[in-house]
Amino acid sequence: ARFLEREWAEHGLDQYMTVLAGQEMGTKADHLRLAAKGKYDDDRILLIGDAPGDRAAAADVGVAWYPIIPGKERESWARLRTEAFDRFLAGTYRGDYEDSLKAEYDAVLLSTPPWEVIER
Known part of the structure; x- marks a missing residue:
């Protein structure tokens, strides 16, 4: 926590x-x-994350x-700011749009070993 x-x-x-909650x-x-x-x-709840565990937590709840796409972190944050968050607020995030982001995440995650993912 420190x-x-x-x-x-x-x-x-x-x-x-108000609270900063870590693993503990x-x-x-x-x-x-x-x-x-x-x-x-x-x-109306959006978990933002870069790890499969983040995705699993959102699905579980x-x-x-x-998703913050490995190797495309800057682009992912920019898309959240310019596109995805507006869709989230408008109620058009879930469904096809969210599924397309998950597919993009899966394609990167499944095609690139973690030791080859380099931030640009």
């Missing part, structure tokens, strides 16, 4: 958090359940997932 606290404080993000406080699915499940409709 690493998370230090890293988030270093970037000025800690001021926006449960799984990502646990965090989603505690923080948002039942407080918001499932279509029944919420949307936005």
